[in-house]
Amino acid sequence: MFSKTAQVNSKQIETIIGQSVKVEGDFICQGSIIVEGELKGSVKTSDFLKVGVKSLILADVEASEALVAGEIKGDIKVSGYLELTSTAKILGNIQAGSISVAKGAMLSGQILVSGQEKANKIIKKAKEEKEEIIVE
Amino acid sequence: MNIFIYDSYLNQKKYNKELIALERKITDLGLNGKIIRLGMLSSLENTVEDELKKRPKTIIVVGGDALVNQVAGLMSGCETPLAVVPMGESNQIANGLGISTKEACAVLLSRRILNFDLGMVDDQPFVKNVVVVGKKISLLIDDKLAVNLENPQLAEVINFSQPSSDELLEGLLLNPADGLFGLLIVKKIKHWFKSELSRSFFACKNIKIQAADGVIVDGFKTMAKAHEIHLLKNRLNIIVGKNRNF
Numbered sequence: 001m002f003s004k005t006a007q008v009n010s011k012q013i014e015t016i017i018g019q020s021v022k023v024e025g026d027f028i029c030q031g032s033i034i035v036e037g038e039l040k041g042s043v044k045t046s047d048f049l050k051v052g053v054k055s056l057i058l059a060d061v062e063a064s065e066a067l068v069a070g071e072i073k074g075d076i077k078v079s080g081y082l083e084l085t086s087t088a089k090i091l092g093n094i095q096a097g098s099i100s101v102a103k104g105a106m107l108s109g110q111i112l113v114s115g116q117e118k119a120n121k122i123i124k125k126a127k128e129e130k131e132e133i134i135v136e
Numbered sequence: 137m138n139i140f141i142y143d144s145y146l147n148q149k150k151y152n153k154e155l156i157a158l159e160r161k162i163t164d165l166g167l168n169g170k171i172i173r174l175g176m177l178s179s180l181e182n183t184v185e186d187e188l189k190k191r192p193k194t195i196i197v198v199g200g201d202a203l204v205n206q207v208a209g210l211m212s213g214c215e216t217p218l219a220v221v222p223m224g225e226s227n228q229i230a231n232g233l234g235i236s237t238k239e240a241c242a243v244l245l246s247r248r249i250l251n252f253d254l255g256m257v258d259d260q261p262f263v264k265n266v267v268v269v270g271k272k273i274s275l276l277i278d279d280k281l282a283v284n285l286e287n288p289q290l291a292e293v294i295n296f297s298q299p300s301s302d303e304l305l306e307g308l309l310l311n312p313a314d315g316l317f318g319l320l321i322v323k324k325i326k327h328w329f330k331s332e333l334s335r336s337f338f339a340c341k342n343i344k345i346q347a348a349d350g351v352i353v354d355g356f357k358t359m360a361k362a363h364e365i366h367l368l369k370n371r372l373n374i375i376v377g378k379n380r381n382f
Contacts, residue, residue: 016308018336019325025281029339036334041281 014047019054033063035070042074049078053087060092075109138169139192141183141207143199144176145224154223154237158198161241169193174203184210194219194375196244200226201264205354208254208372209261217249217373228355229264232296234377243377252312254371255295257362262353263372266293266365270349277319277340289333290322293343293365296382304335311382315369316341342366 014031017023021037028044035043036052042059043049049063055070065080071089076082082096086104093109101107140162146155162168169192172183184207187195195211196219197204204220211218221240222230230236235243255262268275268291275283275291285291296312297305310318321336343365345351351362 014339016335016337018321018323018334020323020334021283021285021321021336023281023283025277027281031339037336 014045017055019052051088053085137190137192138167138194138196139187140169140171140196140198140221141180141203142171142173143197143203143224144174144178146199147173147175151223155198158221158223158241162244165241165245167241167244169196180206181210188214188216192216194244194247196221198223200224200356201229201354202226202356204229205261205263205356208263208374212254212261212368212371215373217247217375219244219375226356232264232380233374234380236377236379239377239379243375246378248376248378249373250313250376251370252372252374253295253315253317254368255293255317255365256368257351257353257359257365260353260357260359262295264295264354265297266354267291267352268293268345268348268362269352270347272347274345274347275319276344276346277338278342279344281338283321283336283338285321285323287323288321289324290320291348292320294318294320295367296380304333308337313370313382315367317365317367319343 014029015027015033017035017037017039019036023037024040026042027033030046032048033043033045034050034052035055035057038056040058043057044062046064049061049066051057051066051068051070051072053069057070057072058074060074061072062077064078066076066078067083068088068090069085070087073091075092076090076094078096080097082094082099084090084101084105086102088105090106091108094111096113099111099113174180184195188211194217195207197207198221208218220230220233220235222235222237255266257266271287273285273288273291277283294310295317297310304320304322308318316339319338319340323334325332325334345362345364350358350360352358
């Protein structure tokens, strides 16, 4: 499911922080971000964020969709889908549209998932459209 | 009128045959114009400035990266397009533009013009790339991101890349007309029995060099001291080949 909906579009990669590279500062960008190294500061993207297995992020994170396999010490805010793999370690609060957590993932903080409300709205809208078509 | 500027090393006898073939092709295609042969004492700056005043149709550099770089710097902000006919050694810029010596005349004829960004290392222009050299490199990206590197395999600022199948550049945003350049950092990661290359990439507008041993501009000019790399957006009209990868 994730691979279909939230895969990194390779033509839109704006930032890659590779293994053993340390970066400090505030990231604000429109494109996808892949973090395999270390990042201190804050991260904000309107696209996809991938946090690799050996990575460490000491920052608050904001993205539209995210796949986390590494360590994040900070709050995570994802408007769409957030996937935590079995190697993920999160020390902070999570706010996501929808979430999946693999067995083995470590979490310390509050989780707020707001996706159900959005899903209900979409279902309601679809039903209304269907009714309109039948009436016509 | 087309203005052809020949690199000074093309005065050597070994290039006679190639030049005759080129001139014949140019005449056949009706692209002929004025030929300027640079010598040891010629001033390129005066030559280009004088010719630009006459509003030529195209300025065509026949030669290598060093001359293309110099002429591009002098043509910053001009409407006249710059074209390249690669000849001799070191033709990385022409390769990156998708132009080979064999196809250069056809490229000239097709006049596919793109409005390029021109990079600057302090006051030195660059067309294609800048390699930052040093065992310890410290960079500040767009005044907000600090990157400290130890023994990187490569730290390269790229305006546009070669049309190669280089895995390190796969999927990265590298367009010489988007107002951004790419900073590519490659590090060797050693494991027990093997090592692998790890890449980092940042699309940015400005890089301040806080620590490095120097930079190599467009593959030919070494600068021991450089402080800042930035872009001048859409400053140069360049004729490109269809085999480019942007």
